[in-house]
Amino acid sequence: MRPSLLQCSRKCGNGLRKRTVLCTSANPSARTHTHTLPDGSCVGLHKPASQESCFIKRCQKQRKVQWFVSTWQECSVTCGRGYQARFIKCAEKDTAGKYRELAAKKCHHVPKPSVELQRPCVPAECPARTTPPVRPWSTHHHALPPQPLPRPDWHSSPWSQCTVTCGGGVQARTVQCLAQGKPSPGCSLHLKPAMSQACNTNFCPQPEKKDLVCKDYFNWCYLVPQHGVCNHKFYGKHETIRLQGQLEELQVKLVTLEKQNADYESVRAELEETKCTLKSYGQMSEEMDKLKEENNKTMAQ
Known part of the structure; x- marks a missing residue:
């Protein structure tokens, strides 16, 4: 073969x-x-x-990465027409259910959702402006020089709430180039503020492991350390007396068990001795019966 x-x-x-x-x-x-x-x-x-x-080898553990879409942020203006924004990030969900931001290339194998990241918003109508009355030109006054237009500048909304309370999250905000409250393309891109930042990067506290064996004797024991009276003679003596009483009870039980065990062993030895005696007596009875039979046979002859 x-x-x-x-x-x-x-x-x-x-x-x-x-x-x-x-x-x-x-x-x-x-x-x-x-x-x-x-x-x-x-x-x-x-x-x-x-x-x-x-x-051949162990398979690498697949990371649970996904695209995370945030909620819509606040409107960029308080009245009139503005914009709302949201962001989409590559994130990993850990065992505690918290999201951790990753580089976008980590999610290259996951389909990226096609969602809008900006939409218009009108939180309220702006109050109407009162225009001054028009006056005719006077020949006695010189014409004022034209005022320069205000320069556009970057305007940022407040930071949103962090996505997590611990373990590392993301905050986002809306950044727009505005001139006189209207969108403008004249801002420098290298001066644009960041639209997202890390937050609550502290480690999450580990859950305390409760001792299932240790248990307070009294339901008010937890109040003693809270009020700082652990060294008080009442609580110290009270606990010592309680422990001494438990120890004495256990010692009495131990002595009783040892005595019962000794009595059991004595009765057991006596029983074995009686069995041996009965066995020997049975053997002697058989031998006596045989001797009687032989003696009867001799007498008959």
């Missing part, structure tokens, strides 16, 4: 390695040439297994 090995079915984790097992006959004159025969020709020979389990 000549098997030909194949590669493992999986590059990581548990897989199967299959092979073809053939019944062949080798030509004695040419070692390199073989002939394939029917399987019935190899009856009586051990047939190797056609497949076996294989393991």
Whole structure:
């Protein structure tokens, strides 16, 4: 039987390695040439297994990454027409359910949701401005020079609430280039403030492991350390007396058990001795019966 090995079915984790097992006959004159025969020709020979389990290496644990879409931020203006924005980030969800921001390339294999990141908003109508009355030009006054237009500048909304309370989250805000309250393209891009920042990067506290064995004897024990009276003689003596009483009770129980065990062993030894005596008595009775039979036979003769 000549098997030909194949590669493992999986590059990581548990897989199967299959092979073809053939019944062949080798030509004695040419070692390199073989002939394939029917399987019935190899009856009586051990047939190797056609497949076996294989393991090349452990598979890397897939990280639970996803695209995180934030909620809409506050409107960029308090009245009139403005804009609302939201952001989309690559994030990883840990075992505690908290999101941790990652680089965008970490989510390249996850379909990115096609959502709008900016939309118009009108929180309220702005109050109407009163215009001054128009006066005719006077020849006695010189015309005022034209006033320069206000320069556009970046305007940022307040930071949003952090996405998590601990473990590292994200804050976002809306940043717009405005001139006289209207969007303008004249702001310098290198002066644009950041639209997102990390927040609450402190580690989350680990849950305390409660001791299920230790238990307070009194339900008011937790008040003693809170009020700083652990050294008070009342609580110290009270606890010592309680522990001494428990110790004495346990000692009495231990002595009682030891005495019961000793009595049990004594009765057991006496029982074994009685059994041996009864056995010896039975053997002696059998021997006496045999002697009586022999004596009767002798007397009869």
